Amino acid sequence: MSNYTLTPLSGAPAGRTVLIGWDAPLASYFASVWDEREDEDAEDAHLVFAGGAPYDISDVNTVLELVVPYAVVPEGLRDQLLTDRESEGDRFPGRPATELVAAAALPYARSTQQADAIRAALA
Numbered sequence: 001m002s003n004y005t006l007t008p009l010s011g012a013p014a015g016r017t018v019l020i021g022w023d024a025p026l027a028s029y030f031a032s033v034w035d036e037r038e039d040e041d042a043e044d045a046h047l048v049f050a051g052g053a054p055y056d057i058s059d060v061n062t063v064l065e066l067v068v069p070y071a072v073v074p075e076g077l078r079d080q081l082l083t084d085r086e087s088e089g090d091r092f093p094g095r096p097a098t099e100l101v102a103a104a105a106l107p108y109a110r111s112t113q114q115a116d117a118i119r120a121a122l123a
Contacts, residue, residue, distance in 0.1 A: 009071060054092050054121065
């Protein structure tokens, strides 16, 4: 799994965190953006959470578009994410929890492509 912390855009609230990467066990790119609250009793404000299901985001440009409104995207990050995907691969099929995770995720698949990929992992 790769995981990169990006620099928030200027003017972003203090405590903003922007993460992006490739999750080989889910075979998906992911992006997460949230603002930590200074008050310990307040919940963090989650602005983006994507790629948390099998085969959720297969296109590197899609995941980059999710973080562009919140962070500086360094030159070369796109190529690095593609390299991460190629080197780490798809490790969803055959894992101990594959059937359980697939059964939970399949009814909520956002696209036919995602649903087909989940079904193929079960074959």
